[in-house]
Amino acid sequence: MRALGxxxxxxxxxxxxxxxxxxxxxxxxxLALVTVLVLLLSFNPDLLASMLPGExxxxxxxxxxxxxxxxxxxxxxxxxxxxxxERLRKIFxxxxxxxxxxxxNVRRLRxxxxxxxxxxxxxxxxxxxxxxxxxxDKPSEGSFTLTAxxxxxxxxxxxxxxxxxxxxxxxxxxxx
Amino acid sequence: xSIRVNLDRVLLERRMSLTELSDRVGVTLANLxxxxxxxxxxxxxxxxxxxxxxxxxxxxDLMTFEHGPGDGGDED
Numbered sequence: 001m002r003a004l005g006x007x008x009x010x011x012x013x014x015x016x017x018x019x020x021x022x023x024x025x026x027x028x029x030x031l032a033l034v035t036v037l038v039l040l041l042s043f044n045p046d047l048l049a050s051m052l053p054g055e056x057x058x059x060x061x062x063x064x065x066x067x068x069x070x071x072x073x074x075x076x077x078x079x080x081x082x083x084x085x086e087r088l089r090k091i092f093x094x095x096x097x098x099x100x101x102x103x104x105n106v107r108r109l110r111x112x113x114x115x116x117x118x119x120x121x122x123x124x125x126x127x128x129x130x131x132x133x134x135x136x137d138k139p140s141e142g143s144f145t146l147t148a149x150x151x152x153x154x155x156x157x158x159x160x161x162x163x164x165x166x167x168x169x170x171x172x173x174x175x176x
Numbered sequence: 177x178s179i180r181v182n183l184d185r186v187l188l189e190r191r192m193s194l195t196e197l198s199d200r201v202g203v204t205l206a207n208l209x210x211x212x213x214x215x216x217x218x219x220x221x222x223x224x225x226x227x228x229x230x231x232x233x234x235x236x237d238l239m240t241f242e243h244g245p246g247d248g249g250d251e252d
Binding site for chain 1: 203207208210211215216217218219220223
């Protein structure tokens with residue numbers, strides 16, 4: 001089974017990434033819409049009471065602002081995942097063309113590393129904010145996951161590997 | 177880089193065009209052009225062998241080392 005080129009594993013993974021990207025696009029749009037709605041409704045409890053059944057209106061009235069912040073945070077984080085998937089799609093597109101060491105892939109991998117790190121930090125912040133605003137509780141200590149930070153480091157190391165690959169590719173192109 | 181390629185001079189002396197040389201040595205015209213203009217980063221022994229054979233010259237006739245500000249460097 002071939003790893004690069006048309007009809008290879010890369011091609012199959014690219015299709016999965018394409019589907020994921022558009023699914024994420026729909027999900028982010030939905031979350032953003034719901035966030036705006038919840039935020040607007042939280043300012044108008046009477047309208048909320050008339051639109052929703054009593055129990056749901058009560059819950060939203062109580063946690064309106066907190067829920068909007070949590071939803072907005074999720075929308076932002078989903079947007080981050082979308083940015084990562086978008087770059088992965090482009091990287092896999094170069095792999096299908098049989099040119100994995102394209103110079104642009106170095107920048108794409110670096111951006112992916114930065115976004116992954118930002119997502120992990122965002123997760124801590126969102127978790128703390130949600131607990132404060134929704135549960136009215138003290139912020140938790142946060143669940144530090146070593147795997148996430150290890151992944152960030154791996155992506156940055158991969159970016160360097162691709163940078164070296166791009167340099168060798170340039171050298172090979174200018175070797176007569 | 178301090179290595180200067182004298183391919184154009186050798187071609188002129190042999191009254192041979194770059195296209196003809198390209199056909200003879202089996203190196204694309206684009207690659208020979210890169211070599212002639214001094215943009216190449218490296219040259220394979222097989223290419224050098226073919227060039228010397230077809231042009232009837234020595235490697236030293238094709239390239240010379242010139243002292244300059246970029247000595248020892250690997251600048252682009």
